[in-house]
Amino acid sequence: xxxxxxxxxxxxxxxxxxxxxxxxxxxxxxxxxxxxxxxFIVSPNFKLFPSxxxxxxxxxxxxxxxxxxxxxxxLEFSFxxxxxxxxxxxxxxxxxIACITVAGFFVxxxxxxxxxxxxxxxxxxxxxxxxxxxxxxxxxxIKKKPFTKIVFGVxxxxxxxxxxxxxxxxxxxxxxxxxxxxxILTVLKLLFxxxxxxxxxxxxxxxxxxxxxxxxxxxxLLVISIALCFGxxxxxxxxGFSAELGAFxxxxxxxxxxxxxxxxxxxQPVKDLFGAIFFVSVxxxxxxxxxxxxxWPVLWITLLTIVGKCFSTTLGAILSGQPLKQAIQVGMSMAxxxxxxxxxxxxxxxxxxxxxxxxxxxVGTSAITTFTTPYMIKFSLPFYNWLEKVLPKKWIEGLNxxxxxxxxxxxxxxxxxxxxxxxxVIILNAVVMLAIILLCKYYVGPFLMKHIxxxxxxxxxxxxxxxxxxxxxxxAMVVQxxxxxxxxxxxxxxxxxxxxxxxxxxxxxxxxxxxxxFFMNQFFPLLPSLxxxxxxxxxxLVMVRSxxxxxxxxxxxxxxxxxxxxxxxxEAEKAKQLVTLPWDAQVSEIDIDPWSSLVDIPLEQLQLxxxxxxxxxxxxxxxxxxxxxxxxxxxxxxxxxTVIGNESQLEEFNKMASASVNQDKTNEAAGxxxxxxxxxxxxxxxxxxxxxxxxxxxxxxxxxALVVGIARGGEKxxxxxxxxxxxxxxxxxxxxxxxxxxxxxx
Numbered sequence: 205x206x207x208x209x210x211x212x213x214x215x216x217x218x219x220x221x222x223x224x225x226x227x228x229x230x231x232x233x234x235x236x237x238x239x240x241x242x243x244f245i246v247s248p249n250f251k252l253f254p255s256x257x258x259x260x261x262x263x264x265x266x267x268x269x270x271x272x273x274x275x276x277x278x279l280e281f282s283f284x285x286x287x288x289x290x291x292x293x294x295x296x297x298x299x300x301i302a303c304i305t306v307a308g309f310f311v312x313x314x315x316x317x318x319x320x321x322x323x324x325x326x327x328x329x330x331x332x333x334x335x336x337x338x339x340x341x342x343x344x345x346i347k348k349k350p351f352t353k354i355v356f357g358v359x360x361x362x363x364x365x366x367x368x369x370x371x372x373x374x375x376x377x378x379x380x381x382x383x384x385x386x387x388i389l390t391v392l393k394l395l396f397x398x399x400x401x402x403x404x405x406x407x408x409x410x411x412x413x414x415x416x417x418x419x420x421x422x423x424x425l426l427v428i429s430i431a432l433c434f435g436x437x438x439x440x441x442x443x444g445f446s447a448e449l450g451a452f453x454x455x456x457x458x459x460x461x462x463x464x465x466x467x468x469x470x471x472q473p474v475k476d477l478f479g480a481i482f483f484v485s486v487x488x489x490x491x492x493x494x495x496x497x498x499x500w501p502v503l504w505i506t507l508l509t510i511v512g513k514c515f516s517t518t519l520g521a522i523l524s525g526q527p528l529k530q531a532i533q534v535g536m537s538m539a540x541x542x543x544x545x546x547x548x549x550x551x552x553x554x555x556x557x558x559x560x561x562x563x564x565x566x567v568g569t570s571a572i573t574t575f576t577t578p579y580m581i582k583f584s585l586p587f588y589n590w591l592e593k594v595l596p597k598k599w600i601e602g603l604n605x606x607x608x609x610x611x612x613x614x615x616x617x618x619x620x621x622x623x624x625x626x627x628x629v630i631i632l633n634a635v636v637m638l639a640i641i642l643l644c645k646y647y648v649g650p651f652l653m654k655h656i657x658x659x660x661x662x663x664x665x666x667x668x669x670x671x672x673x674x675x676x677x678x679x680a681m682v683v684q685x686x687x688x689x690x691x692x693x694x695x696x697x698x699x700x701x702x703x704x705x706x707x708x709x710x711x712x713x714x715x716x717x718x719x720x721x722f723f724m725n726q727f728f729p730l731l732p733s734l735x736x737x738x739x740x741x742x743x744x745l746v747m748v749r750s751x752x753x754x755x756x757x758x759x760x761x762x763x764x765x766x767x768x769x770x771x772x773x774x775e776a777e778k779a780k781q782l783v784t785l786p787w788d789a790q791v792s793e794i795d796i797d798p799w800s801s802l803v804d805i806p807l808e809q810l811q812l813x814x815x816x817x818x819x820x821x822x823x824x825x826x827x828x829x830x831x832x833x834x835x836x837x838x839x840x841x842x843x844x845x846t847v848i849g850n851e852s853q854l855e856e857f858n859k860m861a862s863a864s865v866n867q868d869k870t871n872e873a874a875g876x877x878x879x880x881x882x883x884x885x886x887x888x889x890x891x892x893x894x895x896x897x898x899x900x901x902x903x904x905x906x907x908x909a910l911v912v913g914i915a916r917g918g919e920k921x922x923x924x925x926x927x928x929x930x931x932x933x934x935x936x937x938x939x940x941x942x943x944x945x946x947x948x949x950x
Contacts, residue, residue, distance in 0.1 A: 278455020
């Protein structure tokens with residue numbers, strides 16, 4: 205029986221990969237490097253062992269491997285995760301990427317390389333290796349150190365930037381030159397489709413998975429996920445982008461669903477298999493003679509990677525406000541090129557725009573920096589100690605002052621919040637309206653032209669269908685009010701704020717009118733288009749306003765529900781497990797006995813926190829609920845108070861209060877439909893709490909809630925004092941009005 209050559213090649217590839225990676229595991233070296241060496245062994249460039257016979261088939265399998273690698277990367281990424289990365293990691297990452305990309309280009313030019321070779325060299329140096337860095341952190345036992353959080357944040361941003369860079373490099377490769385206007389149009393086109401795919405994906409995909417949940421098992425979910433991945437790959441290539449971008453986008457959309465962890469688990473073996481084939485195929489391209497021939501470029505680029513990435517990343521961390529010690533640790537952790545270097549180098553070869561030597565140079569640089577990374581991380585602290593002795597004291601003191609002044613992040617101004625709300629409304633609705641316009645112009649219009657004999661009536665039908673589809677989003681663009689405390693405070697604070705707010709309202713209305721006019725003009729001359737635009741806007745804004753409001757609210761509600769489904773499910777799971785705080789604390793409701801010694805005494809004098817270690821989160825008095833009562837508030841007979849403390853504290857307090865305790869270990873502290881809840885927030889750049897004390901943070905004033913606990917790493921503080929200073933990534937637990945807390949959390 206004849207065995208196809210592709211099966212023989214796969215047996216050879218996987219056998220070599222399995223043996224070599226076992227050896228590399230024993231030597232505690234990266235698996236990726238083992239796959240590359242296995243590829244070299246089975247390649248025609250290594251004569252001692254059998255070589256593969258069907259290079260074309262292996263190339264197809266390796267392309268599938270890249271798709272699965274990017275799909276898996278998308279599953280690990282989420283847009284919310286990117287928003288939580290923080291300013292420190294963002295400034296560090298963009299500084300490092302800009303410096304090393306430009307330096308790589310000029311080093312390529314200095315060595316006499318072509319323009320495209322130099323551009324691709326800068327691109328492949330832009331990312332570091334997540335796999336190698338994590339392995340080094342684990343082996344050195346420093347994965348929980350503070351600076352590692354910045355490193356992981358930088359890696360997330362690097363991955364996103366490099367994926368976008370691949371799109372731009374592909375565009376440049378096709379046009380064979382750098383044209384500023386074309387690059388700008390490509391970026392705008394990319395942003396438009398990213399926003400459209402994200403909005404459509406979040407609106408449709410979670411709803412579909414939820415409705416089909418009872419019919420989906422592990423096998424079906426795996427098949428559906430892979431189908432969605434390849435479907436987005438096809439869609440991305442149809443609109444002019446790379447297959448890798450499509451795979452990443454679909455992965456990031458699924459990452460926002462409640463099925464993300466399950467899909468990630470199911471896809472892991474598939475990714476490992478095809479990823480191994482890809483990296484083995486990378487090794488097959490290694491030509492030792494070419495590496496030896498280009499040994500000097502390998503040396504220069506290796507030095508550029510180690511020195512340049514260390515310096516640029518350290519500089520970025522210092523600019524972001526990190527202390528010199530932490531900045532150096534971050535910089536020396538990033539001194540290597542990542543797996544994306546192989547993908548970018550392969551992209552250049554596939555497009556036929558880079559020279560043959562670029563790939564072996566990238567492999568040689570990657571191999572050397574892989575081995576140097578653990579030593580760079582290990583010697584970062586001794587290097588800082590040496591640098592501290594060498595640098596002038598004035599420099600050290602200046603850097604420390606700059607770091608200290610930068611650590612305290614200020615909260616966002618009301619104007620910033622309001623403007624961000626306007627930009628969000630305009631961009632999101634404009635993206636959907638543009639998508640409907642393009643759909644009508646290129647698909648609906650031509651379809652109706654084929655089935656309606658009269659072109660005029662075909663155009664009328666297309667416009668009517670388009671306007672019906674756009675009507676809810678036109679209403680949202682023009683009429684929907686900005687519902688925020690910041691907007692109300694600006695409007696009421698000063699009459700000088702009202703003029704700019706009115707201008708902002710007019711601007712979004714103008715954008716809506718321009719989009720509708722542009723749509724009309726695609727099918728009718730200018731003058732009829734203007735008349736039709738005016739009539740259409742009157743119909744939308746006057747005649748069917750209430751219906752559109754209800755319809756848009758349903759659309760928005762579904763989108764937000766799908767977007768927050770993952771967090772909602774996590775909170776529900778916590779509630780199911782009867783966990784309210786990350787330590788032994790409970791939320792209880794106590795009835796105040798008419799003869800209790802607590803009656804008619806201000807809370808300040810009762811000193812309940814000092815005596816019993818408990819906090820009063822709310823007082824329910826008949827139909828009135830007093831959230832986070834002030835120090836001067838008194839307790840009256842038959843009041844129901846929401847109390848937070850551990851079991852022994854509550855028992856002791858109950859004895860003194862002579863009241864019955866109804867302990868409820870759920871998040872509904874006050875019960876009976878009241879909106880009192882236990883909610884956690886994370887201290888980050890959005891709330892501006894870092895460096896502030898509990899007293900001057902303004903939490904009580906903004907949320908009418910009580911801070912009952914702070915989780916900081918392994919430390920847990922129940923009922924913290926008012927002098928407690930918030931630190932970055934503290935988990936703060938509050939009891940109070942759920943809605944106000946969620947508004948503050950943003």
